[in-house]
């Protein structure tokens with residue numbers, strides 16, 4: 327498949343025809359579904375529901391309780407443990423097109439490729455779906471789905487009811503909000519903001535949504551944040567900050583690793599900081615490291631830290647501004663190694679020594 331290109335190879339009309347003529351639909355997204363994955367699944371399920379077409383949403387792997395609470399009414403199945411039956415004549419894959427992100431059901435899907443359609447906004451993917459709609463200009467997959475729902479003739483207000491169910495518009499907002507950092511990142515331009523306005527007009531209650539998604543932590547998270555902040559050591563003229571959390575911190579607070587997501591971003595609010603690292607002890611002599619860096623100060627500038635490279639020095643990787651690694655080392659040892667690697671990287675990137 328060397329000539330395979332992951333891009334749109336279908337039309338909205340053709341996809342709508344498949345959706346509206348289906349007898350029963352299976353909907354799924356990538357493993358560990360995030361807000362956009364859940365929002366996209368919910369949009370498709372609700373639109374089909376409006377047309378009287380039954381669907382089943384399959385969630386692969388762990389789902390945060392806060393996201394789960396957004397879809398209490400959907401027929402949801404989870405893997406591992408179960409395999410879908412053969413009753414669905416259409417399979418809709420949203421917010422991914424990568425076999426690796428669909429691993430638990432890859433064999434099942436591989437045998438049914440001709441009945442799979444894919445809707446996505448990622449630049450890379452595989453030949454999972456026979457018909458695809460891929461729009462990388464969209465900040466979220468829910469944004470890609472809106473014209474499709476419109477063409478199905480289903481109003482975005484559908485789904486809201488007296489039981490406080492979430493409408494299609496709210497599901498769309500969950501994906502758009504979470505994937506764009508609530509409209510901050512550069513994947514949200516005029517079109518994303520116009521869509522946000524339309525969703526609010528359609529009744530999307532962003533206060534209710536942000537409360538469920540962004541303001542739903544346990545107290546343990548703040549206790550761990552306090553410990554991480556206390557451990558912060560600024561270096562390199564305050565351009566770098568390294569924080570750490572020990573096994574003892576977990577024991578004392580009762581926190582679990584899953585609820586620390588994003589803690590490493592907190593020091594990014596400091597003006598001088600270019601790179602932030604959170605080192606978490608997972609076993610006595612093992613640590614997990616999260617790296618974050620900022621884009622250059624000037625548009626098109628070259629002075630920034632590529633944390634993908636930095637993490638690669640420890641056998642990890644990721645993206646230019648967000649990456650991770652694991653290391654066999656004590657917390658103290660890891661802190662020293664990371665601090666040294668950062669100083670070198672800052673110098674190599676042209677920051678004054």
Ligand SMILES: [Mn+2]
Nearest residue numbers: 362421467505
């Ligand atoms: Mn997405």
